[in-house]
Amino acid sequence: MSEAAVTAGTGAGRTKPKWSRTFWRYRWLYFFMLPGIIYYIVYHYVPMFGLVVAFQDYNLMKGISGSPWVGLDNFREVFNSPDFPVLMKNTVLISLYRIVFNMLPDLLLALMLNEIRVRWFKKTIQTLTYGPHFISWIIVYGIMFSFFAPGSGLVTTFFRDMGWGSVDVLTNSDLFRSLLVSTDIWKSTGYGAIIYLAALAGINGEQYEAAAMDGAGRWRQLWHVTLPGVRDVFMLLVILRLGSILDAGFEQVYIFLNVRVYDTGDILDTWIFRRGIEQMDFSVPAAVGVFKSVIGFTLVLGANKLAKRFGGSGIW
Template structure:
């Protein structure tokens, strides 16, 4: 009787698969404590970010509190049609985009400049003092910031208006004037967030190889040349990543700040998508409409992040992924 042999190709895939599985299990076991430390963060995103996405279906329903999500009747794209047929929506989208672009342009560059200035300070006690003072406003609530702004710009008792009236001028109601509203928002945001926003850039600056600066000194480079050719390229990738993240949130113009500073007289320049949704969704109990706006904003943000990441990789060779 002739002996039959099994071709090697018939058993090799199974063996290779078993080998890969064993290697994977060994790797997971060796790094098990890293996975344990990762677990709370993963659970947080699953519970508070991914599971609630199931409620997004009410954007396609006429949601009723008594009937619940599953009992409410389907409405199709009715609420999306309502969004784009509402007269105020074009104004709120415009205001949202303008404020978001202002925050990117006037919010990111001061962070970089302030971080570079702090990095150039050689007196350590003075550097730490400036850092501590500049970080402080970040931990104040917007309610307190508004109270401070009111103390300076109130028409009757504000410090700035007292200076104006003492100089022979007429008091200006800054907080209810639409031509000043965006300037006040961006200015208070800069005061509150610049110091804290510089932390990431300071961390990336500390990772730059000091030998590069030493070599540049030997070559006779001035401090300005060192900043231009070493410091700025060293934080370029961090700047690009933060820029992409901010572009992804371009439809979020800072609800908390805007809502606290907002009043009926500045709706034309200050009413954004989130404040409009708050009035329609919570005050008028139009939950389906509010959810539809949220889906619309999420879709726009996803498109912008993907587009910005591709553009960044094409221009600079680096991106988020």
């Protein structure tokens, strides 16, 4: 039966639009997407209305509608603050250290696990390396404090009793960034390797067989098959981390931070917390939040374009 006859039989005079037929065909998929869509609308898009606080002298009692508008005064106060250059430097450096030193261990661990052929041994290593991810930063700091507490830690006491001098780790500003990066590597490497393991599992095994037939050993297969297979995933993670370069890990930094390491460890988020929560000043922290969002969005666009220029797939 022709399409014209079907149309005439329905009496509608025209067929349904293509988008309507597509929607009805995949209606159950859209239905299961609905909870996720509602979540992002309620918790991610509706709160964006609060960005107007950055342009107001916000008063908690008056609310958004009753607070006076001040234009860009909050941004001027942030950029003219003598603390702003130090906060930016610390934030960017800690974030760059995380990107440079934290991504390679994730990839290396995934490559090593991928080469293990003894199943029970591989599962044991995975369990041991995944475990720290589920430990809170408070517990991690408690572990570090028990080892390196000034005057009473296990390591500091051992060095003192052996006559090797004192060990200053937690309150040493020169070691604070290294402490943050090293503990983050220990905590997140195992969990971060999961993404690369998924990418490695998606590599076609015929590529390894073809490389072996061409005389390539394990190292050559790693260089010419494995690494190109995870390149796009690696670039995607780099782009995403560049987008959050001004988020240097508030929870970890705030827990490890003390007054003796403010010059190298105080970041934008900890300053926002003190200014907004402790001093009840919401407008200036909101301005910093807008500034961070604009910088992150710009970096994501630039990194995505750069990744495509060098042959990567990018985000879109």
